[in-house]
Amino acid sequence: xxxxxxxxxxxxxxxxxxxxxxxxxxxxxxxxxxxxxxxxxxxxxxxxxxxxxxxxxxxxxxxxxxxxxxxxxxxxxxxxxxxxxxxxxxxxxxxxxxxxxxxxxxxxxxxxxxxxxxxxxxxxxxxxxxxxxxxxxxxxxxxxxxxxxxxxxxxxxxxxxxxxxxxxxxxxxxxxxxxxxxxxxxxxxxxxxxxxxxxxxxxxxxxxxxxxxxxxxxxxxxxxxxxxxxxxxxxxxxxxxxxxxxxxxxxxxxxxxxxxxxxxxxxxxx
Amino acid sequence: xxxxxxxxxxxxxxxxxxxxxxxxxxxxxxxxxxxxxxxxxxxxxxxxxxxxxxxxxxxxxxxxxxxxxxxxxxxxxxxxxxxxxxxxxxxxxxxxxxxxxxxxxxxxxxxxxxxxxxxxxxxxxxxxxxxxxxxxxxxxxxxxxxxxxxxxxxxxxxxxxxxxxxxxxxxxxxxxxxxxxxxxxxxxxxxxxxxxxxxxxxxxxxxxxxxxxxxxxxxxxxxxxxxxxxxxxxxxxxxxxxxxxxxxxxxxxxxxxxxxxxxxxxxxxxxxxxxxxxxxxxxxxxxxxxxxxxxxxxxxxxxxxxxxxxxxxxxxxxxxxxxxxxxxxxxxxxxxxxxxxxxxxxxxxxxxxxxxxxxxxxxxxxxxxxxxxxxxxxxxxxxxxxxxxxxxxxxxxxxxxxxxxxxxxxxxxxxxxxxxxxxxxxxxxxxxxxxxxxxxxxxxxxxxxxxxxxxxxxxxxxxxxxxxxxxxxxxxxxxxxxxxxxxxxxxxxxxxxxxxxxxxxxxxxxxxxxxxxxxxxxxxxxxxxxxxxxxxxxxxxxxxxxxxxxxxxxxxxxxxxxxxxxxxxxxxxxxxxxxxxxxxxxxxxxxxxxxxxxxxxxxxxxxxxxxxxxxxxxxx
Numbered sequence: 071x072x073x074x075x076x077x078x079x080x081x082x083x084x085x086x087x088x089x090x091x092x093x094x095x096x097x098x099x100x101x102x103x104x105x106x107x108x109x110x111x112x113x114x115x116x117x118x119x120x121x122x123x124x125x126x127x128x129x130x131x132x133x134x135x136x137x138x139x140x141x142x143x144x145x146x147x148x149x150x151x152x153x154x155x156x157x158x159x160x161x162x163x164x165x166x167x168x169x170x171x172x173x174x175x176x177x178x179x180x181x182x183x184x185x186x187x188x189x190x191x192x193x194x195x196x197x198x199x200x201x202x203x204x205x206x207x208x209x210x211x212x213x214x215x216x217x218x219x220x221x222x223x224x225x226x227x228x229x230x231x232x233x234x235x236x237x238x239x240x241x242x243x244x245x246x247x248x249x250x251x252x253x254x255x256x257x258x259x260x261x262x263x264x265x266x267x268x269x270x271x272x273x274x275x276x277x278x279x280x281x282x283x284x285x286x287x288x289x290x291x292x293x294x295x296x297x298x299x300x301x302x303x304x305x306x307x308x309x310x311x312x313x314x315x316x317x318x319x320x321x322x323x324x325x326x327x328x329x330x331x332x333x334x335x336x337x338x339x340x
Numbered sequence: 341x342x343x344x345x346x347x348x349x350x351x352x353x354x355x356x357x358x359x360x361x362x363x364x365x366x367x368x369x370x371x372x373x374x375x376x377x378x379x380x381x382x383x384x385x386x387x388x389x390x391x392x393x394x395x396x397x398x399x400x401x402x403x404x405x406x407x408x409x410x411x412x413x414x415x416x417x418x419x420x421x422x423x424x425x426x427x428x429x430x431x432x433x434x435x436x437x438x439x440x441x442x443x444x445x446x447x448x449x450x451x452x453x454x455x456x457x458x459x460x461x462x463x464x465x466x467x468x469x470x471x472x473x474x475x476x477x478x479x480x481x482x483x484x485x486x487x488x489x490x491x492x493x494x495x496x497x498x499x500x501x502x503x504x505x506x507x508x509x510x511x512x513x514x515x516x517x518x519x520x521x522x523x524x525x526x527x528x529x530x531x532x533x534x535x536x537x538x539x540x541x542x543x544x545x546x547x548x549x550x551x552x553x554x555x556x557x558x559x560x561x562x563x564x565x566x567x568x569x570x571x572x573x574x575x576x577x578x579x580x581x582x583x584x585x586x587x588x589x590x591x592x593x594x595x596x597x598x599x600x601x602x603x604x605x606x607x608x609x610x611x612x613x614x615x616x617x618x619x620x621x622x623x624x625x626x627x628x629x630x631x632x633x634x635x636x637x638x639x640x641x642x643x644x645x646x647x648x649x650x651x652x653x654x655x656x657x658x659x660x661x662x663x664x665x666x667x668x669x670x671x672x673x674x675x676x677x678x679x680x681x682x683x684x685x686x687x688x689x690x691x692x693x694x695x696x697x698x699x700x701x702x703x704x705x706x707x708x709x710x711x712x713x714x715x716x717x718x719x720x721x722x723x724x725x726x727x728x729x730x731x732x733x734x735x736x737x738x739x740x741x742x743x744x745x746x747x748x749x750x751x752x753x754x755x756x757x758x759x760x761x762x763x764x765x766x767x768x769x770x771x772x773x774x775x776x777x778x779x780x781x782x783x784x785x786x787x788x789x790x791x792x793x794x795x796x797x798x799x800x801x802x803x804x805x806x807x808x809x810x811x812x813x814x815x816x817x818x819x820x821x822x823x824x825x826x827x828x829x830x831x832x833x834x835x836x837x838x839x840x841x842x843x844x845x846x847x848x849x850x851x852x853x854x855x856x857x858x859x860x861x862x863x864x865x866x867x868x869x870x871x872x873x874x875x876x877x878x879x880x881x882x883x884x885x886x887x888x889x890x891x892x893x894x895x896x897x898x899x900x901x902x903x904x905x906x907x908x909x910x911x912x913x914x915x916x917x918x919x920x921x922x923x924x925x926x927x928x929x930x931x932x933x934x935x936x937x938x939x940x941x942x943x944x945x946x947x948x949x950x951x952x953x954x955x956x957x958x959x960x
């Protein structure tokens with residue numbers, strides 16, 4: 071009895087600050103300016119400018135997620151095999167950049183990538199061809215990979231480091247080669263971490279508006295930019311909420327996939 | 341061996357990738373030049389100036405106070421939730437965990453927006469409190485997710501054993517359960533603290549007037565070029581954390597053979613955590629008290645970015661005893677919804693002509709009492725009141741602050757032919773060398789004027805032609821920016837940029853190769869003026885502030901700092917440098933130019949039309 075009471079503050083908090091606000095997004099998204107029910111705001115996703123922005127966001131975030139995965143997996147495996155006892159140290163190395171503000175880090179990439187920026191000055195010094203990716207989709211992908219890579223590395227590292235050495239040794243003893251050990255033992259065991267990593271990279275990448283603004287020179291509008299503009303500039307909250315609902319559908323879709331594969335139903339990431 | 345080397349190289353490369361921008365920022369903090377684009381030699385002066393900069397320090401206090409309080413409260417709520425969930429049925433627990441995961445898995449932008457809608461409907465004033473509530477909300481999941489696994493490892497018998505041995509519930513919890521879940525609690529609260537510190541998006545939607553965290557401060561500064569003090573501050577924070585981290589990890593540890601050492605490690609960690617907590621509490625309390633102080637006599641000012649000499653604000657506070665709470669916006673369009681929503685009550689705002697008209701028509705402004713503002717009557721040139729009467733009939737609502745034109749800033753070393761027409765912005769020779777304005781009206785003005793149309797047109801054909809022109813131009817444009825044109829042109833990033841005349845003098849001072857022209861097809865002549873919104877809490881102070889801005893010496897200080905043309909005739913007479921006093925850029929003779937226009941407010945439908953066409957052009 072006593073214990074049930076303990077959940078009251080959390081229940082109250084979640085109801086007030088999670089559930090009700092979400093309901094309000096749905097309310098605004100499903101009504102027009104006069105408060106009458108309409109699906110127009112949700113359907114607005116089909117107009118060319120919105121669907122283009124959604125498509126761009128999906129494309130760039132999928133690419134970033136794949137790159138993050140490809141970079142992070144070998145990295146997490148190497149880190150596991152390093153035999154560093156200081157588990158927390160490795161984690162901190164990836165969390166540490168977060169203490170330098172996210173916007174400043176992204177801005178720093180601007181300084182590095184600009185036409186007359188640091189990287190090009192170095193390349194120019196060696197008479198190498200210059201790198202012109204600032205204000206292109208590539209720069210946005212780079213910004214996404216840079217900002218969200220830790221969210222892929224940490225969950226992967228956490229599951230890989232927990233794999234019992236004896237299981238791997240047993241596979242070896244039974245005659246599996248390295249590739250087989252990886253495919254049959256390590257990879258399947260790492261799936262939960264992989265899926266939570268994918269979620270944690272894909273969702274923020276899909277919905278970002280800052281990275282595309284700062285590294286894309288506002289030339290590429292992502293769905294996040296459109297929603298942000300509807301709220302802060304155009305002042306059309308109904309449309310902004312409607313598009314947010316569409317965005318949430320993608321996130322729920324992603325969540326369902328990861329909870330189906332991750333049996334615990336919990337993101338044991340961080 | 342080879343393999344080992346390859347591994348090390350791989351890790352090394354990833355580290356370069358992760359830390360390169362941070363190194364770049366640290367280097368920038370020693371850059372003597374104010375702009376990011378130029379290396380002006382090594383200096384330590386920004387570190388000194390950082391501690392004089394009240395605005396940045398205040399933002400730092402806010403950030404730390406919010407991060408600390410939200411982490412603390414989230415830790416308490418989250419831990420209690422974990423304990424309660426332990427005794428729940430599996431189904432209930434799954435539901436609760438599902439709810440917990442929502443803020444983590446949902447898009448930050450949606451979380452931010454949903455909280456904003458909630459606070460608006462509850463009628464809570466946006467400020468410190470709303471940010472704090474929002475941060476607690478998104479921090480709780482991090483705590484729960486790191487305490488929960490520890491909780492699961494607990495053996496429930498130990499708790500019962502403690503009860504059997506005569507401990508009370510409280511004692512049993514604090515002596516038996518708590519020590520075991522402490523590592524989870526600590527790492528959870530550290531994670532929450534870090535997340536809160538680094539958050540921008542949710543703060544962006546829930547912050548109110550006069551309160552900034554480092555993130556939102558940086559976001560407003562990004563556009564005008566970050567103040568180097570900010571680099572210095574970030575470098576300091578980063579290096580402090582780095583040193584702390586190394587210290588913690590270098591404290592000698594005996595063979596980390598799990599269980600046994602875990603205890604001793606915990607106790608040492610406990611001490612470190614306790615000390616850190618105490619220090620941070622002091623910081624937070626101090627920050628909170630500075631935030632709370634001096635509530636009665638204030639004025640809330642909402643102005644364009646870098647549109648005032650900060651020294652002026654200090655002087656104003658000293659002379660009048662009125663505390664200035666100062667906020668900045670980037671475009672008229674960003675300012676308007678904030679004022680309209682009524683959640684942020686400002687006393688003085690400085691919108692442009694057409695936006696003032698819109699605010700008057702939508703009944704958002706109140707009439708000024710010019711009897712309280714003798715300087716505004718005496719010092720502002722009569723022709724500027726005449727001009728502003730176009731959007732403010734009878735001069736009831738607005739006192740002109742700055743005026744100017746919009747034109748092309750170009751780099752003489754990069755552009756060969758004479759620049760006299762908007763059409764050069766469509767010249768393929770300058771592909772990827774053109775900077776356009778990232779705001780609806782300014783961008784459409786260029787497209788419309790190029791084709792000889794009025795920039796206030798509501799004719800859909802003309803607007804379609806302008807839109808097509810903007811779409812055609814898009815591949816040639818390097819970036820759509822607002823205030824960043826300034827920094828990028830100074831750094832030689834682009835050859836041509838659309839810019840406000842006020843920036844021209846400043847950029848020429850920094851880079852002598854730059855030249856400003858007003859294209860022959862005509863352009864926008866604009867006036868920004870001080871207005872007082874209907875819901876202003878301190879109208880008296882607002883008028884004192886406006887009047888102070890009109891005092892000739894103050895107007896002169898502002899002019900010299902922001903280099904935007906001042907309508908203050910008395911101040912102009914005080915300008916010592918004759919070249920500037922008679923500069924055709926700072927004080928152009930408008931009768932020389934043709935087809936000059938001022939923006940009109942086009943009504944709600946007009947706004948919607950422009951916005952949708954702009955969105956089509958930008959997402960093309």
